[in-house]
Amino acid sequence: MAKLLCGVALLTLLICILVTAPCVTNATITCGEVTALLTPCIPFGVFGGTVPPDCCKGIKGLNAAQNAxxxxxRIACSCIQEGAALIPGINYDRINTLGDVCGSPCPYKVYPSTDCSKVN
Incomplete structure (x- = not known):
């Protein structure tokens, strides 16, 4: 139970950080939007199991938004990378399968070493 409460507290912190992140004027997507779309994916990213339907809905929404x-x-990649780094126990290999599992492949993989400034 303590682990779950810690995860909820960290998720709340993550959302607060990403929602208040500065916006880039040329972009049409914000970290707040990325966070809202991908929050349902966090349990899968940490614990595994079945991918929640709302996670796949978020993955598809993110891929549609970031294709602009x-x-x-680049912004979505950085937001995912920064947010994932704040979640204890996140499994990067697992979260990088979500696009394929949800039928909406992501054009890049996010790891702590990913240079999001080079995403095309």
Missing amino acids: TAEDR
């Missing part, structure tokens, strides 16, 4: 420009993809 390369800058949108």
Whole structure:
């Protein structure tokens, strides 16, 4: 139970950080939007199991939104990378399968070492 409460507290912190992140004027996607779309994916990213339907809905929504420009993809990549780093126990290999599992492949993989500024 303590682990779950810790996860909820960290998720709340993550959302607060990403929602208040500065916006880039040329982009059409924000970290707040990325967070809202991907929050349902966090339990899968940490614990595994079945991918929640709302997670797949978020993955598809994110892929549709970030296809507007390369800058949108870079912002989404950075937001995912920064947010995932704040979640204890996140499994990067698992979260990088979500696009394929949900039938909406992501054009890049996010790991702590990913250079999001080079995402096209």
